[in-house]
Each structure stands twice: as C-alpha cells, then as structure tokens.
Amino acid sequence: MSQTKSPAKPRTILAFDFGTTRIGVAVGQELLGTANSLPPLQARDGIPNKEQLEKLLKEWQPDAFVVGLPLNMDGTESEMSRRARKFGNRLYGQYGKPWFGMDERGTTKQAKQIAKELGHKGSYKKTPVDGIAAQLILEAWFAELQREQPTEV
Template identity: 60%
Template sequence: MTSQTLLAFDFGTKRIGAAVGQSITCTANILNTIPAKEGIPNWDTIEALLKEWQPDTVIVGLPLNMDGTENELCRRAKKFGNRIHGRFRVPVEMFDERLTTREAKELAWEEGHKGNYANDPVDSIAARLILESWWRQHPPTP
C-alpha cells in the first residue's frame, strides 16, 4: 500500500484549524491554528504547510446545517477550498464536518481546557476530527 499524506482544514472566519495525517495508520495530528481575517488566511502560511507536508489531497470541512442544507459559511469554505486548488494545484475535497467543533470542545474539556476558546482555540482539533472522519468513510485499499 502506498502511503498518502492529507491535510485537513476546519475553515472559519477568524481562525482556520489545520491537521495532517497519513493513510498507513489513518491518524491525524493537529497543526497550529491559522489566523484569518474575515475568512482570508495568510496565504504564505497555507503555502508553507503545503510545501512542508506535500499532501496528496487537501480536505476542507463543509459546515452544513444539521438538516444537510448549506449556509453562508459553506459558500465561504468552498471558496477557500477552490482557492487552495487554484493557487497550489493540489486536489481538494469538501467533507461534511457537522458537529466536529462540538466534539473538539468536548475532547478539549476532557483534557482540562477551561473554555476560553478565543485564547486557546480548538479549530485544529476539529480539523483532526474531520480528517479522521474522512478516513472512516474512505479507508485506504491495500
């Protein structure tokens, strides 16, 4: 089996969570959260991550409503994914990320997080959960 590296992003208008993982173990590790202004990241930071990890695919979380419908944040997350693809020519897949932020907060709380998400964000934990969920739905083939 050939190992694949994937980067995942949890898009947000103030912060973008990031995680990297590989297909041999289907696990992911959190990376530093990327600051954003109105959903616009420092593209040099994104480029540096792509150069460092050289992902085969980028997964961008799609924050659907609970009923499966799209919202404004979905449109912006898709735009973010399209820009990654357009600027860096890496394949990008959008992936349903409903409840990952809630799950990330629960995991952080269990590990002693005090609930101040502005100073100690959980966005990269959410990105890790997005990537791990993606692998559960797309298991690597031997």
C-alpha cells in the same frame, strides 16, 4: 492466478476547519488513517495568512486537502459551507492539489468536549479548538474512505 496491484503511494492530507478569523489545521497519512492537529492559520475574512499557509505546505508537502463543510443540520448548504467550498477551490487553483469536502456537523462541539476532557479551562478564543476540529474532520474522512474501499480476499 490473480495479479496483485501494487498499492498507490500513500497520500499525506492536510485538513482544514474553515473559519473567518482562524482556520483549524490537521495533517494525516492515508495509509494509517490517523491525523494530528496543528496550530491554526490566522485568517482575515476567511482568507488565510499566505506566509503561514506557504510554510505549512512546504513542511508537509500534502498530496490533497480536505475542507470541512459546515452544513445546516438538515444537510443543506449554509453560507459558511459555501465559503468553505470557495476556500477549497482557491487551494486547488493556487496549488493544483485536489480537495475533498467533508461534512463537519458537530465537530466543533465534539472538539470542545475533547479539550474539556484534556483539562482545558477558560476561553476558546485564547486556546482555540480549531485544530482538534480539523483532526476530527480528517479522521472522519479517512473512515469514510475505508468504508468505500472493498476488501481483498
């Protein structure tokens, strides 16, 4: 007779599309594997506005963070991916929640295409796509988790 383990509490995850002036944000629920974009955080040289970040954390009470890593096309680290890792480490150090890096190559291009399909016109500086990029990063992370988990029979 097999015993069934009770599933762990589903986690709420906040994802970030790291940038030096804006940081895209998305929130998702691990059980559903879905994500929604949120307004971006303003940043100064990659450091987010502390009040905005605190408000976000209080509202969503995440269990973990996912940070997009802008790797080079050959998979090697870029200066921005090193800075994104530093951002993830700062989140862990300040809030004690685990963080996971996720390859984000191509997400900004894909986010711009999605915005265009949704009827977005004009400058991406006025209407940023950072939240859509963060949503894509988180959805990809959820999909990777699903591939790694064995299915029960």
